[in-house]
Amino acid sequence: MAENQKQNYLTHPKGIMSWLLTLDHKRIGLMYLFGGIIFFFLGGVLALGMRLELAAPGNDFMSNETYNNVYTLHGAIMIFLFIIPAIPGALGNMLLPLMLGAKDVAFPRLNLASFYIYTLGALFVVYTIIAGGVDTGWTFYTPYSTTSTSNVIPMTMGIFIIGFSSILTGLNFIATIHKMRIPGLTWYKLPLFVWALYGTSLVQITATPVIAITMVLLILERLLGIGIFDPALGGDPVLYQHFFWFYSHPAVYIMILPAFGIISEIIPVHSRKKIWGYKFIAFSTLSIAFIGFLVWGHHMFTSGQSVFSQIVFSFITYFVGIPTGVKIFSWILTMYKGQVSFTPPMLYALSFLFLFTIGGLTGIFLGAVALDIHLHDTYFVVAHFHYVMQGGTIIAFLGGLHHWWPKTMGAMYNQTVASICCLGVFLGFNGTFFPQFLLGLRGMPRRYATYDPQYAELHNYSSFWSGILGLSIFIAIMNLLWSLRKSNKLDPGTNPWGAMTLEWTHTSSPPHPHNFEEEPVLEHGPYDYDKVIVEPTFKK
Amino acid sequence: MSHDNSSPDFLQHHFHDVDQQYETAKLGMWAFILTEVLTFGGLFVAYVVYRSWYPEMFVGANLLLDVNKGLLNTIVLITSSLTMVLAVWAIQQKKQKLSLFMLIATFLFAFMFLGIKYLEYSHKFEVGQLPGEYYSYMGPEIAHLNNPHIFFSIYFIMTGLHGLHVAIGMGLIAWLIYATAKGNLHSKYYTPMEMIGIFWHLVDLIWIYLFPLFYLI
Amino acid sequence: MSEHHITPLKTYLVIAGALFCLTAITVWVSYFDFGSLNIIIAMGVATFKATLVALFFMHLLWDDKKNLTMFIMSLMFLGIFITITLLDTGFRGGVNPEVEYPINKRAAFYDSLPLTDTHGNPVDEHGTDSHEGDEDHH
Ligand code: HEM
Ligand SMILES: [Cu+2]
Numbered sequence: 001m002a003e004n005q006k007q008n009y010l011t012h013p014k015g016i017m018s019w020l021l022t023l024d025h026k027r028i029g030l031m032y033l034f035g036g037i038i039f040f041f042l043g044g045v046l047a048l049g050m051r052l053e054l055a056a057p058g059n060d061f062m063s064n065e066t067y068n069n070v071y072t073l074h075g076a077i078m079i080f081l082f083i084i085p086a087i088p089g090a091l092g093n094m095l096l097p098l099m100l101g102a103k104d105v106a107f108p109r110l111n112l113a114s115f116y117i118y119t120l121g122a123l124f125v126v127y128t129i130i131a132g133g134v135d136t137g138w139t140f141y142t143p144y145s146t147t148s149t150s151n152v153i154p155m156t157m158g159i160f161i162i163g164f165s166s167i168l169t170g171l172n173f174i175a176t177i178h179k180m181r182i183p184g185l186t187w188y189k190l191p192l193f194v195w196a197l198y199g200t201s202l203v204q205i206t207a208t209p210v211i212a213i214t215m216v217l218l219i220l221e222r223l224l225g226i227g228i229f230d231p232a233l234g235g236d237p238v239l240y241q242h243f244f245w246f247y248s249h250p251a252v253y254i255m256i257l258p259a260f261g262i263i264s265e266i267i268p269v270h271s272r273k274k275i276w277g278y279k280f281i282a283f284s285t286l287s288i289a290f291i292g293f294l295v296w297g298h299h300m301f302t303s304g305q306s307v308f309s310q311i312v313f314s315f316i317t318y319f320v321g322i323p324t325g326v327k328i329f330s331w332i333l334t335m336y337k338g339q340v341s342f343t344p345p346m347l348y349a350l351s352f353l354f355l356f357t358i359g360g361l362t363g364i365f366l367g368a369v370a371l372d373i374h375l376h377d378t379y380f381v382v383a384h385f386h387y388v389m390q391g392g393t394i395i396a397f398l399g400g401l402h403h404w405w406p407k408t409m410g411a412m413y414n415q416t417v418a419s420i421c422c423l424g425v426f427l428g429f430n431g432t433f434f435p436q437f438l439l440g441l442r443g444m445p446r447r448y449a450t451y452d453p454q455y456a457e458l459h460n461y462s463s464f465w466s467g468i469l470g471l472s473i474f475i476a477i478m479n480l481l482w483s484l485r486k487s488n489k490l491d492p493g494t495n496p497w498g499a500m501t502l503e504w505t506h507t508s509s510p511p512h513p514h515n516f517e518e519e520p521v522l523e524h525g526p527y528d529y530d531k532v533i534v535e536p537t538f539k540k
Numbered sequence: 541m542s543h544d545n546s547s548p549d550f551l552q553h554h555f556h557d558v559d560q561q562y563e564t565a566k567l568g569m570w571a572f573i574l575t576e577v578l579t580f581g582g583l584f585v586a587y588v589v590y591r592s593w594y595p596e597m598f599v600g601a602n603l604l605l606d607v608n609k610g611l612l613n614t615i616v617l618i619t620s621s622l623t624m625v626l627a628v629w630a631i632q633q634k635k636q637k638l639s640l641f642m643l644i645a646t647f648l649f650a651f652m653f654l655g656i657k658y659l660e661y662s663h664k665f666e667v668g669q670l671p672g673e674y675y676s677y678m679g680p681e682i683a684h685l686n687n688p689h690i691f692f693s694i695y696f697i698m699t700g701l702h703g704l705h706v707a708i709g710m711g712l713i714a715w716l717i718y719a720t721a722k723g724n725l726h727s728k729y730y731t732p733m734e735m736i737g738i739f740w741h742l743v744d745l746i747w748i749y750l751f752p753l754f755y756l757i
Numbered sequence: 758m759s760e761h762h763i764t765p766l767k768t769y770l771v772i773a774g775a776l777f778c779l780t781a782i783t784v785w786v787s788y789f790d791f792g793s794l795n796i797i798i799a800m801g802v803a804t805f806k807a808t809l810v811a812l813f814f815m816h817l818l819w820d821d822k823k824n825l826t827m828f829i830m831s832l833m834f835l836g837i838f839i840t841i842t843l844l845d846t847g848f849r850g851g852v853n854p855e856v857e858y859p860i861n862k863r864a865a866f867y868d869s870l871p872l873t874d875t876h877g878n879p880v881d882e883h884g885t886d887s888h889e890g891d892e893d894h895h
Contacts, residue, residue, distance in 0.1 A: 563821065566820065566821070566824060567821070567823060567824060567827070570823075570824040570827040570828060571827055573827070573828060573831065574827050574828065574830060574831035575831075577828075577831035577832065577835060578831055578834060578835060578838075581831075581834075581835035581838060581839075582838075584835065584839065585835075585838055585839050585842055588839055588842075588843065589842060589843070589846045592843065592846065592847060593846070607784070607787075611780070611784055614780050615777065615780065618773065618776045618777060618780065619773075621773075621776075621810065621814055622769060622770075622773040622814075624814075625769050625814045626766075626769060629763070629764065629766060629769065632763050633763070666876075666877060667873075667875070667876055667877030668873070668877040669877075673866060675870075676870055676873070676877065677873055677877050678867075678870050678871065678872045678873045679872075679873050679874060679875045679877070680872075680874070680875070681875070683872050683873075686863050687863060687864055687867075689864065734816075737814075737815075738815050738816075741810050741811075741814045741815045742815075744810060744814075745807050745810050745811065745815075748803050748806045748807050748810065749800075749803050749807065751780075751803075752783055752787075752799035752800070752802070752803050753799075756783065756784065756787040756799050757787065757795045757796050757799045
């Protein structure tokens with residue numbers, strides 16, 4: 001590595017405008033991270049508010065109306081403003097060109113535009129909150145959403161706009177992955193995170209246009225009474241659900257596929273072993289992305305859709321389990337006989353394996369029509385999707401942050417604190433959401449501010465642990481931020497985990513403004529721990 | 541990080557060469573076309589579903605549309621597609637003037653399309669063949685059929701979205717006219733013209749479906 | 758960029774000619790009633806026209822096949838969307854026939870709409886015969 005490492009993207013160029021108008025994918029990634037964390041915090045506060053209300057039966061803390069607003073905003077903010085943009089927008093932007101050896105993404109200006117479109121959409125959401133909220137649930141089902149007097153239009157406008165940001169990011173990444181690789185970096189030599197982003201991007205560009213048009217139709221339904229989704233006007237509210245879930249089921253793969261990618265990076269590096277079943281993982285990503293388009297009706301088993309389609313949807317839903325299972329087994333086999341070190345990123349990856357497996361398996365339960373008729377709209381579903389989205393995606397995101405933090409920020413956080421926080425997240429998470437499976441099985445419906453006293457004990461338990469969960473995540477993020485203090489800079493040559501993808505081996509930490517001093521030459525594959533030895537280096 | 545002197549000024553710094561830049565732009569454009577197809581696709585789904593539920597009403601409401609205007613618009617749009625493709629062809633052949641002429645023709649045809657559409661719409665407004673609750677037309681041809689307002693909702697949304705694309709296309713073509721006239725686009729670098737061309741053909745391609753779906757069957 | 762494929766002028770003119778002819782054909786055919794074949798013919802011709810536009814005007818014939826794949830993918834996903842949605846909307850009421858088409862009722866606002874002539878002006882009830890009760894058959 002070259003000696004003159006004075007320049008890095010964080011400090012060069014300087015000035016607030018050089019950030020706001022930057023075309024550098026790394027800075028745009030950081031801005032996404034910043035935006036995402038703000039909304040993660042906001043969504044988290046709303047969640048804790050709900051848990052506070054639910055700690056005991058009765059409306060002790062908020063009214064039913066407020067509660068309806070709070071869960072709607074919590075869901076919509078977490079999904080549309082945090083989880084969907086967070087991993088592709090922040091980590092994806094930051095790492096994709098580095099992993100490809102490229103100087104930037106294919107369309108840097110579009111990249112900046114997509115960040116500002118996200119900001120604009122976020123402003124609409126903020127406006128919705130200020131104007132008094134919206135109470136339809138994040139799914140905006142008709143006919144309630146066409147009659148509700150809350151702020152449905154600004155909220156759906158916000159989602160419509162954010163959709164474009166998502167589309168543009170996906171489009172940009174697809175062009176980048178196809179065209180910006182350095183010579184010799186063939187498809188099977190790509191890090192699996194890149195495959196994951198590729199699958200995600202494909203889903204983003206194919207599914208997101210449909211949510212855009214759905215939101216337009218919903219807005220028109222409210223403004224003009226077009227009648228397409230309104231039974232009073234000869235329309236069909238179930239058609240709205242088809243439209244919504246045609247996007248939103250694939251969207252759960254927009255959320256989870258990049259998380260799979262992060263786990264596929266963390267596990268081999270921290271086990272110092274070549275990934276097991278590279279091609280299995282790569283192609284299972286694509287097949288999950290594809291099968292994800294065929295199963296949306298499993299959210300609609302009680303909607304009155306035809307029995308025929310229920311059977312078809314239920315049947316196909318099981319197929320999602322196959323590629324997902326393939327991945328889980330590949331990761332476990334990667335660790336087998338490896339030198340596993342229990343670093344904070346690895347602890348997050350292990351938590352992911354445990355929690356996501358529970359989430360995925362309960363998803364399979366819900367995919368069975370007969371069972372879902374009973375479990376639909378109960379806390380069982382709430383627990384299921386939190387196990388996959390928080391236990392899966394958010395934990396992987398935190399793991400990824402800890403893994404690439406020294407790379408992107410040039411600083412190392414306190415690893416002991418980080419590990420303790422990870423443990424806190426793991427325990428807090430299970431303590432919060434496992435009781436919700438039991439609540440659901442006992443018939444506790446979702447989206448209610450009050451409940452029968454018989455559910456009090458489990459709810460109380462869940463609320464208690466949710467505090468631990470929130471606190472642990474908060475401290476984990478503070479721990480990361482605290483590492484940024486001036487006295488804590490790492491040597492630019494640091495590669496603390498001994499990783500061997502291009503972003504670790506060929507550029508400094510934090511990276512050069514143009515990514516690489518000169519175009520990297522590929523010397524080995526991303527996981528060749530059996531052939532090459534890359535020593536972990538860690539210097540202050 | 542600087543390029544050698546031979547690299548042309550339209551080459552952006554993160555590409556190796558002009559070909560890579562061109563191919564990348566084109567792939568991005570096609571990804572964008574995919575999103576467009578699926579945006580309209582949602583509306584096609586609504587069309588198919590409601591047609592399957594109200595077959596007679598669709599056939600009946602169909603007859604309320606003006607086939608002649610629809611046909612005229614089809615011809616106008618196909619012609620504009622031809623002039624667009626000829627504009628690209630001309631600039632490839634270094635025929636700057638011809639290219640400019642073709643772009644202007646395309647712009648004018650687009651304008652004509654919207655003009656004809658305006659006449660159609662204003663007639664519909666007059667007789668009350670409007671979307672949703674605003675529908676009030678109960679003429680003898682249609683009064684016995686069920687819920688024609690849904691047909692007109694779908695008609696207005698699909699042709700309206702299409703018309704919006706025509707308008708956006710006109711804006712883009714106007715910019716192309718400006719750039720070509722200034723000499724920013726030439727036989728070595730005409731990527732924007734080709735990309736906007738692809739967009740314009742998509743607008744044509746969607747109309748190729750809208751025309752029979754609403755006016756003919 | 759000079760090495761890019763340049764299509765001869767004649768190709769474009771021939772394709773445009775074909776598009777005009779096909780438009781004429783589909784309009785002409787629409788004046789005959791072939792029953793359920795109407796839709797198939799119209800869509801067949803439209804698809805043929807669309808293929809010509811995509812292959813020649815949009816250059817997919819000569820382009821990198823990735824672009825063609827992208828385009829075909831969009832149609833494939835649209836096909837999935839339509840087909841699977843129809844599995845629901847076309848088969849409702851398989852178990853309880855009485856709930857089959859509960860929503861396809863006439864919207865309530867029609868009851869207050871006066872009958873009109875072909876210019877949209879209200880007319881007298883006696884003048885025209887009304888078929889209020891008729892509904893679509895499925
Ligand atoms: C193994 C794969 C999975 C299967 C078989 C599965 C199955 C299901 C089913 C059948 C439901 C509907 C339950 C109901 O409403 O009655 C559901 C709900 C849900 N799933 Fe999954 N799921 C899987 C993975 C995921 C993943 C990876 C995510 C997100 C990262 C996710 C997010 C959700 C969400 C958000 C809901 C609830 C939406 C709502 O009604 O608000 N699922 N899942
Ligand atoms: Cu789902």
